[in-house]
Amino acid sequence: MRPLTGKVRVGSLNDIDPQGSRRLNVNGLEIALFRLSDDEILAVENRCPHKGGVLSEGMVCGPVVHCPLHDWRIDLRSGEALAPDKGCIETFETEVAADGTIFLTLDGSAQSSAAGPDSHSA
Amino acid sequence: MTTKRKKLVLVGNGMAGVRTIEHLLKLAPDLYEITVFGAEPHPNYNRIMLSSVLAGGASMEEIVINDLGWYRDNGITLHLGRTVTEIDPGNRKVYAEGGIEAAYDELIMATGSNAFILPIPGAEKEGVIGFRDIKDCQAMQEASRQHKKAAVIGGGLLGLEAARGLLNLGMDVTVIHINEYLMERQLDRPASIMLQKELEAQGMKFLLKKQTESVLGKQRAKGLLFKDGSMLEADLVVMAVGIRPNTALAQRSGITVERGIVVDDYMRTNLPGIHAVGECAQHRGIAYGLVAPLYEQGAVLAKRLAGIETGGYEGSVTSTKLKVSGVDVFSGGIFVEPEGARSLRYQDEIEGVYKKLVVLDDRLIGAVLFGETGEGASLFSLIKSGESIAGREKELLLGLPADALSSGGGGGGASARLEAMPADEIVCGCNGVSKGDIVSAIEGGCTSLGQVKGCTKASASCGGCKPLVEGLLQIYAGDDVVTVKEGICGCTSLSRDEIVAEIKRMGLKTVKEVMNVLDWNNEEGCSKCRPSLNYYLGMLFPAEYKDEKESRFTNERYHANIQKDGTYSVIPRIYGGVTSPTELKRIAEVAEKFAVPLVKFTGGQRLDLLGVKKEDLPGVWEALDMPSGHGYGKALRTVKTCVGSTFCRFGTQDAMGMGVRLEKAFERMNAPAKVKLAVSGCPRNCAEATVKDFGVVAIDGGWELHVGGNAGVHVRATELLGVVKTDDEVEEWASAFLQYYRENATWNERTAPWVERVGLTHIKSVLDDEEERKALHARLRDTLDRTVDPWKQIVNEPELRKNFEKLPAAQAVPAAKESGERTEEESA
Numbered sequence: 012m013r014p015l016t017g018k019v020r021v022g023s024l025n026d027i028d029p030q031g032s033r034r035l036n037v038n039g040l041e042i043a044l045f046r047l048s049d050d051e052i053l054a055v056e057n058r059c060p061h062k063g064g065v066l067s068e069g070m071v072c073g074p075v076v077h078c079p080l081h082d083w084r085i086d087l088r089s090g091e092a093l094a095p096d097k098g099c100i101e102t103f104e105t106e107v108a109a110d111g112t113i114f115l116t117l118d119g120s121a122q123s124s125a126a127g128p129d130s131h132s133a
Numbered sequence: 134m135t136t137k138r139k140k141l142v143l144v145g146n147g148m149a150g151v152r153t154i155e156h157l158l159k160l161a162p163d164l165y166e167i168t169v170f171g172a173e174p175h176p177n178y179n180r181i182m183l184s185s186v187l188a189g190g191a192s193m194e195e196i197v198i199n200d201l202g203w204y205r206d207n208g209i210t211l212h213l214g215r216t217v218t219e220i221d222p223g224n225r226k227v228y229a230e231g232g233i234e235a236a237y238d239e240l241i242m243a244t245g246s247n248a249f250i251l252p253i254p255g256a257e258k259e260g261v262i263g264f265r266d267i268k269d270c271q272a273m274q275e276a277s278r279q280h281k282k283a284a285v286i287g288g289g290l291l292g293l294e295a296a297r298g299l300l301n302l303g304m305d306v307t308v309i310h311i312n313e314y315l316m317e318r319q320l321d322r323p324a325s326i327m328l329q330k331e332l333e334a335q336g337m338k339f340l341l342k343k344q345t346e347s348v349l350g351k352q353r354a355k356g357l358l359f360k361d362g363s364m365l366e367a368d369l370v371v372m373a374v375g376i377r378p379n380t381a382l383a384q385r386s387g388i389t390v391e392r393g394i395v396v397d398d399y400m401r402t403n404l405p406g407i408h409a410v411g412e413c414a415q416h417r418g419i420a421y422g423l424v425a426p427l428y429e430q431g432a433v434l435a436k437r438l439a440g441i442e443t444g445g446y447e448g449s450v451t452s453t454k455l456k457v458s459g460v461d462v463f464s465g466g467i468f469v470e471p472e473g474a475r476s477l478r479y480q481d482e483i484e485g486v487y488k489k490l491v492v493l494d495d496r497l498i499g500a501v502l503f504g505e506t507g508e509g510a511s512l513f514s515l516i517k518s519g520e521s522i523a524g525r526e527k528e529l530l531l532g533l534p535a536d537a538l539s540s541g542g543g544g545g546g547a548s549a550r551l552e553a554m555p556a557d558e559i560v561c562g563c564n565g566v567s568k569g570d571i572v573s574a575i576e577g578g579c580t581s582l583g584q585v586k587g588c589t590k591a592s593a594s595c596g597g598c599k600p601l602v603e604g605l606l607q608i609y610a611g612d613d614v615v616t617v618k619e620g621i622c623g624c625t626s627l628s629r630d631e632i633v634a635e636i637k638r639m640g641l642k643t644v645k646e647v648m649n650v651l652d653w654n655n656e657e658g659c660s661k662c663r664p665s666l667n668y669y670l671g672m673l674f675p676a677e678y679k680d681e682k683e684s685r686f687t688n689e690r691y692h693a694n695i696q697k698d699g700t701y702s703v704i705p706r707i708y709g710g711v712t713s714p715t716e717l718k719r720i721a722e723v724a725e726k727f728a729v730p731l732v733k734f735t736g737g738q739r740l741d742l743l744g745v746k747k748e749d750l751p752g753v754w755e756a757l758d759m760p761s762g763h764g765y766g767k768a769l770r771t772v773k774t775c776v777g778s779t780f781c782r783f784g785t786q787d788a789m790g791m792g793v794r795l796e797k798a799f800e801r802m803n804a805p806a807k808v809k810l811a812v813s814g815c816p817r818n819c820a821e822a823t824v825k826d827f828g829v830v831a832i833d834g835g836w837e838l839h840v841g842g843n844a845g846v847h848v849r850a851t852e853l854l855g856v857v858k859t860d861d862e863v864e865e866w867a868s869a870f871l872q873y874y875r876e877n878a879t880w881n882e883r884t885a886p887w888v889e890r891v892g893l894t895h896i897k898s899v900l901d902d903e904e905e906r907k908a909l910h911a912r913l914r915d916t917l918d919r920t921v922d923p924w925k926q927i928v929n930e931p932e933l934r935k936n937f938e939k940l941p942a943a944q945a946v947p948a949a950k951e952s953g954e955r956t957e958e959e960s961a
């Protein structure tokens with residue numbers, strides 16, 4: 012299977028609680044989808060730049076998630092850690108259709124660097 | 134006509150040298166054409182903060198004092214990574230690596246010190262380093278990634294700070310010290326012993342009165358051999374045994390050198406046009422190793438170079454603080470009584486406080502503080518001012534606040550002293566901020582400690598000078614002073630009690646409402662206030678309030694404990710630690726079925742299944758069919774028991790039965806912090822009830838009730854609440870105590886600090902009132918009767934259960950549909 016690229020459908024608004032998050036595997040990479048209190052959907056790589064904490068499990072305050080492991084704050088729009096911490100994770104463009112369907116745009120980089128089992132076709 | 138600028142060359146791009154240049158630029162910005170040589174490849178940085186960098190509290194970038202832009206803006210020619218190798222005093226020229234040369238009219242030597250490496254066999258091995266610069270810091274961080282055991286030779290300031298940093302990096306650290314007690318150059322014996330105990334509690338190990346003979350190992354250090362024949366395994370050896378002024382270049386160039394480069398009161402060496410400042414200089418026989426004196430030297434030299442009239446440098450009295458978190462140590466002046474001096478001491482081994490003042494001819498000449506160091510800065514300024522403290526000695530020892538002192542008469546107090554302080558005296562030693570700098574910041578409009586900190590950096594590093602800065606604010610900002618009150622978090626300035634009062638008064642019903650109405654400055658709060666508001670609302674309105682899972686920490690949202698790799702651990706409830714073969718078999722089967730990586734007995738008498746994948750949690754709970762043990766929550770955790778009279782020959786009561794009863798009575802109880810109970814069958818106390826939040830100890834014919842114990846970070850033994858006769862009374866008193874705690878403690882405050890804060894007498898007086906006690910008991914019962922087991926709830930409700938599963942695989946959107954508003958059709 013070739014890696015998915017471009018726009019993909021990943022679920023619907025109702026799948027995610029407000030100020031909550033769901034996880035998703037794409038091309039061997041784990042992505043966290045967050046739903047803010049105003050129903051905006053943001054998607055980031057599910058890995059804290061600090062020590063790899065799973066951000067999907069963190070507390071969402073505005074457009075920021077607190078990492079559950081050591082409380083770093085990550086801006087979900089830019090992927091940047093808030094000061095005084097420094098670090099950055101990948102973000103993905105999202106779109107919510109009127110019926111609540113969520114789309115994600117994957118560029119070529121949305122793959123895990125290690126060649127996963129599905130990176131070659133049989 | 135422009136006059137030609139004179140040429141100034143600085144050798145050594147460190148704290149003292151660059152500070153002198155900064156000062157000079159302020160006094161005479163256009164006098165010199167300046168060239169700086171630095172052997173390190175970095176711009177001037179705050180060497181003091183290397184300890185914080187190592188301990189993980191600061192990043193390398195944060196400690197830069199003058200970035201490259203600063204040099205550029207001030208027209209300074211900077212040669213980084215270029216060591217000056219030769220000085221030609223006859224032709225007034227310096228030569229550096231890379232064939233660079235520079236002529237000078239005035240030359241400043243500020244070459245600092247080198248870490249002293251013991252000349253013992255093996256000292257050259259890989260893995261043996263000093264602690265002096267960024268390179269050393271990186272070497273230690275690197276080593277901690279690959280190695281486990283570190284030895285720090287030297288139990289002084291630097292050694293202990295290095296050791297603390299290495300502990301933070303996860304290493305097993307042993308400090309080797311030649312003396313019989315630590316930091317003997319700053320502390321006397323009692324303070325040193327208290328320090329050692331505290332550091333041992335943090336996990337540091339010590340080998341005292343040990344002399345290192347050699348470093349063992351082939352290419353890389355493997356261990357140390359001591360004079361007494363014993364050995365220690367170590368794959369990183371940090372030598373922090375002292376520093377040696379870096380004088381080799383000066384010596385080669387014909388400058389007089391003893392221990393350091395010899396200078397007079399104007400920082401002049403024996404050769405014309407050559408000066409020295411900082412750790413490399415020796416003034417009146419002393420080479421200093423702290424920044425405050427270096428800054429004082431730099432101020433004198435800067436004025437000289439600027440052509441401004443100034444008195445000479447007369448030497449400094451020094452003070453030190455140990456920058457290790459959780460340990461407060463201050464030492465200043467002469468702390469070992471010289472002939473004719475007298476001293477006052479205060480020692481409190483319960484609170485871990487020690488204070489010693491050394492007085493000579495009615496003047497304070499030295500002080501050592503341990504545990505409580507708030508007065509350090511004001512005592513230090515008394516030492517420096519040399520004023521009489523006759524009649525005030527005890528006040529000073531017992532540490533009354535500054536304003537109490539100033540009203541105390543007797544030759545001017547703290548504020549008089551601050552007023553008399555000369556403008557160029559350094560208030561903040563870490564950042565070299567003088568009284569003058571602070572006063573001009575205040576005159577420029579700073580009215581709070583935070584603003585002064587922001588403008589001048591005073592008190593921004595170790596914080597030791599905070600009382601002085603506050604004092605200066607009082608004097609120079611007067612009525613304008615703003616004391617910024619600290620709220621429960623950065624989102625509000627309100628305290629816990631104010632918030633709870635407002636919630637009650639206005640009947641606020643959701644977290645969002647509280648944040649809106651009480652004017653939170655972060656619309657959606659933060660990870661501190663959200664869970665606390667959620668707790669207070671639930672506690673106040675058990676019937677109406679709907680718990681907001683999005684305002685709970687991960688662990689409490691998913692009812693399991695998150696692990697570092699994102700998996701979770703599962704601890705089912707095992708009432709009183711009593712289980713059965715059937716239950717054990719079931720746990721075993723579940724562990725096998727879900728391939729649980731590790732099964733462990735917890736310290737709380739139950740079983741923990743560790744490493745469970747999030748998506749498996751509901752399945753595991755379902756298969757276990759046991760209630761949640763709440764091992765993850767600010768809630769009732771365990772009720773530990775001993776076998777009691779059921780089997781034990783000493784048991785006086787049925788401890789297991791009582792434990793099970795209490796656990797059933799209080800399970801699912803949310804609280805400000807976690808709550809642990811225990812029941813022991815006799816005063817031998819095998820269930821360790823006297824370090825629990827609520828501990829019950831059986832005696833012949835009754836039960837002792839103990840409260841406020843803790844066996845965690847700060848061990849605290851319980852205090853006796855009282856003795857009761859019947860089992861029902863035990864439950865009623867426990868219930869009333871817990872509810873009173875729930876209603877009054879601050880979120881995240883365990884019973885131990887809470888009992889300490891409000892006092893057992895107060896709690897007793899409330900619970901002794903039978904009516905009140907029964908009312909509290911009833912309120913908790915009512916709250917608990919409304920709770921349900923969270924695991925069952927999640928297992929049964931798809932809407933909750935979905936949050937544990939991953940979303941199904943993403944589906945490609947056919948190109949043609951991509952721009953469409955929406956797509957209903959399934960993709961092919």
Ligand code: SRM
Pocket residue numbers: 694695696702704733734735736737738739741764765770771809824825842843844845846847883
């Ligand atoms: C599992 C267990 C260790 C074990 O394998 O034995 C454990 C594991 C953790 N303890 Fe503990 N504590 C465990 C018994 C204890 C005990 C002993 C006891 O309860 O008898 C203590 C000291 C007693 C006390 O609390 O007074 C203890 C004092 C702490 C503390 C310090 C609390 C304090 O007030 O000072 C923390 C940190 C905290 O709560 O902030 C902590 C925090 C933790 C956390 C939750 C850290 C975290 O936030 O991730 C650990 C979770 C590990 C994990 O990934 O699952 N654990 N912890 C024990 C579970 C007992 C149980 O059955 O529920």
Ligand SMILES: Cc1cc2nc3c(=O)[nH]c(=O)nc-3n(C[C@H](O)[C@H](O)[C@H](O)COP(=O)(O)OP(=O)(O)OC[C@H]3O[C@@H](n4cnc5c(N)ncnc54)[C@H](O)[C@@H]3O)c2cc1C
Pocket residue numbers: 144145146147148149150170171172173180181182183184215216217218243244245246264265266291294379382410411412413421422423424425427454456562
């Ligand atoms: C980990 C640590 C913690 C500390 N904590 C404290 C504290 O809490 N409080 C306190 O007061 N002090 C503390 N100190 C001491 C303080 O950092 C020093 O006193 C201060 O940095 C000395 O300043 P300096 O300019 O004399 O020397 P340095 O800052 O060492 O600067 C000298 C510079 O000159 C360079 N150099 C040397 N020879 C040459 C040459 N030939 N050519 C070009 N460049 C050369 C060196 O590479 C160095 O960069 C601490 C020190 C360390 C290492």
Ligand code: SF4
Pocket residue numbers: none
């Ligand atoms: S289980 Fe407790 S003591 Fe052990 S590492 Fe975790 S928090 Fe520390």
Ligand code: FES
Pocket residue numbers: 059060061062063064078079080081082083
């Ligand atoms: S892993 Fe995210 S804060 Fe440490």
